[in-house]
Amino acid sequence: MAEITAALVRDLREKTGAGMMDCKKALVESGGDMEAAIDWLRKKGLSAAAKKSGRVAAEGLVGVASGPNVAAMVEVNAETDFVARNETFQAFVAEVAGLALSVGDDVEKLKAATYPGKTHSTQEELTRLIATVGENMTIRRARVLTVPSGVVATYMHNAVKPGLGKIGVLVALEAANEIEALETLGRQIGMHVAAARPEALEVDAVDPSALEREKAVLREQAATSGKKPEIIEKMIEGRIRKYYEEVVLLEQVWVHDGESRVKQVVQKAGGKLTGFARFQLGEGIEKGASDFAAEVAAAAKG
Missing domain, CATH: 3.30.479.20 (Elongation factor Ts, dimerisation domain)
Structure with a gap:
């Protein structure tokens, strides 16, 4: 069996990122064989990861x-x-x-x-x-x-x-060209997207189910107006256009000037x-009510 030296432990720690005591134990268990010790730590790592896999990561x-x-x-x-x-x-x-x-x-x-x-x-x-x-x-x-x-x-x-x-x-x-100008425009559009949160690129790409839900809500709202059905339909058409302007990137008002449409800005740039x-980060993840820091503190006390 090879001697378990401090240098050997340090080398294993640098290779795996595991704790010092875990590295020493791995080398003892593997008779000083570095590769076997790495495998031993990997197996322990898998076990440790499995215990944590149920915790919410948001x-x-x-x-x-x-x-x-x-x-x-x-x-x-x-x-x-x-x-x-x-x-x-x-x-x-x-x-x-x-x-x-x-x-x-x-x-x-x-x-x-x-x-x-x-x-x-x-x-x-x-x-x-x-x-x-x-x-x-x-x-x-x-x-x-x-x-x-x-x-x-x-x-x-x-x-x-x-x-x-x-x-x-x-x-x-x-x-086809003007790559540098496109990079600048792309970054500006990226800033717009970050702020405006569009849901679709163009009108035809809007989720049909989302569109139908919107129409159903609008019809119910318009029905209480007492207006004729043909007038109600025109009201709905106008509101749907407004809906597109809210959720469709190309139809949105350009945040950088508050006037142009995104599609106009892109067309003007020739792209x-x-x-x-x-x-x-974390959108759509349901976070638990528990406080992870509090859990750690409680575990330390216990």
Whole structure:
């Protein structure tokens, strides 16, 4: 059996990010074999991660990355905002966003892909991070946009670091030239999307069920007016146009001047807006009433 030296323990800690005592125990259990000790810690990491997997993770970061004619955006969740300020966690989110550029936005494929600079999967790297940090974490979603020619611009609202924050936007703009001007316009549209929260790119892309719900509400409201049916229908048509102006990106009023429509701004620039995506950290996640910090304090007392 190899001697378990402090240097050996330190090397294992640097390779895995696990605690000092866990590294020492892993080396003892594996007879000083470094690779076996790494596997031992991985197994323990999986066990530790499983215990945390039921806890709500609604904090974390949104990350964006870009390349020629492509950009990617991911959301990686953790339990507390404290972890979002952890440099190791930030580096992980940035790596996953960069990985999505080549892997695509299928989350399961992203998890299964080899983590950059390692021989194991991205999910295994996340498991190690969970075991080290002590919080549940998940790769929640990803989105990749591409254009045949033009740019996919990125925008991060209140970025904590370049490409990392809590509200991220991708904007796909097609054009044959003027790439620098398109980048500027794309960023401006990204700011608009972050603020205006559009739900669809164009009128034809509005969710039919959402549209029908809106029409039903409007009909019920108009029915109490006592006006003739044909007048009511015209009233509904006008209100639906107003609805489109609220939820359709190309129909919205440009936030930068308060007058133009987004479609007019894009047309004037000679480009074509073909897609967008907006991720706001934690949206749609039902947070529990319990306070994680309070749980930790209670566990410490108990």
